[in-house]
């Protein structure tokens with residue numbers, strides 16, 4: 001089973017760190033100022049893990 005990446009948008013502060021680290025999977029929505037997962041089936045796992053670790057709100061998770 002493939003893991004999916006999810007963002008708890010209620011917690012996201014729109015810092016843009018995840019998009020900076022892994023733009024293939026995360027994109028900051030400029031209107032909502034929340035980050036969105038644009039490729040939930042994943043991308044480079046090492047970069048996704050890094051984005052999770054560096055997210056200041058710890059709101060990126062595996063589903």
Ligand code: SF4
Nearest residue numbers: 012013015016018055
């Ligand atoms: S790193 Fe975390 S808080 Fe920052 S935009 Fe991404 S999900 Fe939101």
